[in-house]
Amino acid sequence: MIKRLAIYYQEMYPIIPRLFLAFVMFFEIYFLLLLNYQVPLTKISVGIPEIIGSLTIFIFLMLLRIVDDFKDYETDRRLFPERALPSGRVQKQDLIKVMVVAIAFIFISNLIWMNNFGFFLFLFIYGTLMSVWFFQKSKIQPNLILALVTHNPVQLVMNAYIISFTCFKYQVSLFSWTSFLVMLTLYFPALIWEISRKVRAPQDETAYVTYSSIFGYQKATKFVLLLTAADVVTNILLTIRLNKFATVVIVLNLIWFLLKGKQFLKDPTAFRLVEKVERYTYFLETLMVLVVIIYLLVGRL
Template sequence: MFKRLAIYFREMYPLLPRFGLATIMFFEIYFVLLLNTGVKTFQIGFQEFIGVFTIFIFLMILRIADDFKDYETDRRLFPERALPSGRVCKKDLAVALSVIVSISVLLNLFFMNNQGWFLFLYIYGTLMSFWFFKKDKIQNSLPLALVTHNPVMMILNIYTITFVCYKYGLPLLSLPTILLAFTMYFPSLIWEISRKIRAPKDETEYVTYSKLFGYQQATRFVQVITLLDIVTNIILLWKISLLGVLVLVANVIWMTIRFQQYIQNPNHFNIKEQVERYTYITEITMVISLALYLLIGMLT
């Protein structure tokens, strides 16, 4: 079983990169929120490790749950993947899922300060795995699947936000918390839609947003969300790094040009790859800006 699980994690959920992603997600929210609310004294300990671990595990749970939900579709469209190919068994993933969920639940219930929000996150994730008991209706509607499933990423952000607010006595509802909930959610929404936009010549039986609404309309929608994303990032970064703000502005100008080029000629490049590059630049800019601000603060 362990050899089969090693295959699964290597191909479907690489552990070290995903743990690094979880660390970035947690501490980006953590420090952006504190710096935008005037808190300059940080106390990082065991609870913060649990927060990172929870994000890491929850993203793993979503990955495994998606493979269970899409098993029949993947057997037909993606037979080379670890689970539908038979190189990993459903039982292997079920055992792994039960162990990691149990560990995550125990750690949060015994050591964290936002147990209610944690339970809300896991309850929502569980309902997602059962298609909210409306499988026939949701599975057959790409837009409905988006509006019911994608918001879980915002709930995951709120899990971190509430932990920070409770620990440092900050208000749960404020401009920084609202902006953070959205600015950390928009990349997942942008990625989810852009990965299902294809040029007309590349369409297959796989259902995409470009097939449903046309590639131009789908691209324009992603463009609007991208502009909202960069505005929220700029507002949150304004007090931290003006140089970072300038990089974000240059990045969104470049991405706007790429959107227009794709709308005019979808055969020129893959829009998903361009969106991923934009997201990497945005997130790296935020992380580096935070790191430099904190480093300068420690040295002065």
């Protein structure tokens, strides 16, 4: 079982990178919120609850990955038979055991150390409903748009989980423009990536349903570019008070991506759109983390 799980995690959910991502996600939202609320640095503390919150994000994303593999098992057997689960190199029973242990851990940990157990329950319930297609599998599974509308907002729910913990701990407003912007700052990248990974050149389309096969690659690409512009607006509003130089870099990153988008519109065979989205996102999120670190070390720039 251990060897089979090692195969699964190596191919489907690399532990170290995903653990790092979960911590970055948690603390980026955590500090962006506090710094924009101008909470004095002397009052900010990091302890066990923050670690539990980060681990909750890591485990929740892992559970979503496993559930997706269960949900798409029959489709993957036809279209992606080389993947760990449909190939038989990992057994469903292995993953079920992992899920039981992981769920028990995050439930107990959140109950003991976190101050927002209600938000955790909402996150878990939303994830559970996703796993059963909100009891509307026959309608949602074959409809890519409906699947996006029902499943993608889970990123907003995860963000709300982090924001609620932070607001409750430091007694700042949960329902405010600042909290709303912070909640969006990591939602747009997830939405943009989800759409762009299903945008292909006409000759690359297969039986796998994509946004480009439904709307055409040009309309799908233009929508991705529009979402990216909205993403930049939220990031600028959050960073302009912390580091004005960073806002210039954010705009330059947007210009670079828009130029790549224009190139893709002219020649969709030049590269995969999702590759440029990932580069744009990694650069932007790294910059946002640096803005937080620089502010914590030297203050406003």
